[in-house]
Amino acid sequence: MNFINFQIVNFFVSVKKFSFLFIFSFGIFLFYPAVVQAAYDLEVTGISVSPAKPPLNILTTITVTVKNTDVEPLTDLTGIDSYNINFQNFELSSVTLPTITAAKPVAYNATFKYIIKGIFDEIGTSRLTFQVNSDQALTERTYTNNNKSVSVEVVPAHDLLVSSIKSSMTGLSEGQETTITVKVQNNGYLDLINNFGIRSYTYEFQDFVEKSKTIPNISISAPLLKKAYAEYIFVGYFTGEGEKVLKFTADQEDQLDEFDEANNKKEAIISVGSEDDIDLAVTSISLSKDLNKLIVDDDITITVLVKNTGGISLLDAKGLLERDYGYATGGDLLYSFPGIEITEIIHGTYPDTDNPLNPNETISYKFLGTIKDAGIHELSFRADIHGDLTETNEENNSINKTITVYKSLEDMYDFDISDVKCSTISSSSLQIIWSTNKESDGYIMYKEKGYSEYDRFLLSIYLTKWPAADDTMNHVVTLKRLKPQTEYLYEIKAKNQTIEKTSAVFQCFTPPSDKISLMGDVSSKIDQENKKITIDWSTDILSSGYVYYKKKGDAKYLSIGKDALAASHSVTIEKLAAGIYEFYAYSKSSPGTVFKSDTGTFTVLGGDEEGGSQTGISNTTQTQTETQNQNKESISASVQIKNQNMYQNLRGKIILKVESKGEAYYVNPASETMYYLGRPQDAFAVMRQQGVGISSVNLDKIKIGIASLSGVDADGDGLSDIFEDAIGTDKNKKDTDSDGFGDKQEVEDGYNPLGAGKINTDINFASTHKGKIFLQVEGKGEAWYVNPRDGKRYFLGRPADAFAVMRNLGLGISNSNFDSL
Missing domain, CATH: 2.60.40.10 (Immunoglobulins)
Structure with missing residues (x-):
């Protein structure tokens, strides 16, 4: 008899809520169905707190996130309404459970949330622990992930934030009254009902002379609400020019328990400029209609913008006042709008102490009217016509705009065809x-x-x-x-x-072929002074234009030119070194044909040598620029000024002809004469000749300015030896008075480099003598120039110093305005 071997095989197949046991024995299958409860799994994945750092005794929301990590969806609150909350130092107010039903199940890997609200009653670290399915009413594969713990830092509910320190004016001058406003925000979670932390403050405003201050007063009847601001108002003025550091600290004595002590302090920097840094600029004239579509009988609005381009704020309407309208003077303004009938003028708010016109701000003037006459009209506008303001630039006070007005639409659309080629x-x-x-x-x-x-x-x-x-x-x-x-x-x-x-x-x-032919000759014009040459030629076919050149003896040609097709070609080669050069012109047409000229030569001279090579190819014409002496204009050493209005604005200043070669002139503030400054030696001589004597006591009343100082600097402190001899400091010692501050730093900051404290300067005395050149009669006759723009004196020790002062402090002037002097 044969025996059959057998084995028992156990298969557990999970299908919904049933398991099946299959047994194979002696070739017979036995099938036993068994009911087994499904294994779910809940995982607490997160605990978040809002605010992240909860404040003491303030309602806080804590959100617990739980994830269904089983494939079976959750269809009711079994095990979910069984939870354990263990939040240290937390007084529970409410718990909101998730909504889970058969209609709103939680699918595999989806999450649901518990919303827990309450307050923390103790500052410091609190441990938060949450457990879901605490009574295990829901059978899970594992219960180890049903718990989660986090720690949070509970902070005080109060906080003061110093948010800003600002001046009422962005452009301040020395001695100009201003208001400094410090804004402190209630950045906490509770309203403030007393002065804790508010009246405990310190401030340090560099070089600020306080005239009055207003400090906030917080009470139950006048609370500082959450996110609201308390303002500290300081009225006064600054002494001295330059950048000033402003510091403010709230709650200096830590009267208020805050969650952020670092934001109780703030520092700001305010720039204080010269009282003379005043300038108005008329920046634009614009029209309410397209300039190309102006027709008679159109209603129009003309808008003019005047900008404060100076460095200080304007506190009154000087130079800006408009009193009436028409084509005549209106207060400080002069405007002309021919062909337009003005019926109304609307101007912006005039500046005053409460509403200054700060640097880079504008005031607008709107002229409303109707166009009456066709033709080309020149609109013009000028501010400060009476010269009430002493400005750094008088030339930008006016503006012009040309408009064309048409009789009708047909007239407007009419056009001409021209320049046919x-x-x-x-x-x-x-x-x-x-x-x-x-x-x-x-x-x-x-x-x-x-x-x-x-x-x-x-x-x-x-x-x-x-x-x-x-x-x-x-x-x-x-x-x-x-x-x-x-x-x-x-x-x-x-x-x-x-x-x-x-x-x-x-x-x-059309030509018979694509061959390029030269029209005329290849010509060249060399500029020996500026070391450059221009080569010109024309072709009968549109083509590119290049010049290939090299120094004689070099193996490789360099090239310069344009690929754009043209009939006339002009190529300039600049920054040429001295030597003899070979070159040829080259053009290529769109079809690919080429023109190449014969090789020519030119010579670039070196040093101060005059003359030049006249050699070249047969079809090349060279011209030599005239020498510098031949081109130089005849310039008078002195010029009598006839235009009194311009003289009053320019007296004492150094002017530069910016549209010419930068020729410089010194306008004597007393003699109505200007003197040409020429080379450094000329500038030095003129400035010393026009100087007047002054005692050391009076000279010390004028603040020192430092431009470019030249000459030996033995101690390397940035002040030349002859400059230190003039002001009395030790030229062999960087810090003459050994107070830890270098001589140059003290001079620039207005401090005494020979002893303690600041130098006692007199602004009124300096203002009276602006533009003058002084000679130290009690010294060695050292010369100083009092700059009208900032009231400081600048050293004219050597020719190079005088020339640097001339270039650095000069005021640009157009040729037309110069000629009108």
């Missing part, structure tokens, strides 16, 4: 360009000579429409597939809105 691209293509004085559409009608009609020719070349240009004022059209060596006739059709124009008939020729 035909250029050769190749033997089979031409370029036609033309201009219109207004934007317009345009196209070219063309035909081979011999055709009677344009349209017949259009059909013969298998085109359906004429080549057109874009809607612009400068038009370009290329004619293609033309016959070589043929005459063509063409005319231009253009349209702007309802107006159509046709040009005259023009003729143009």
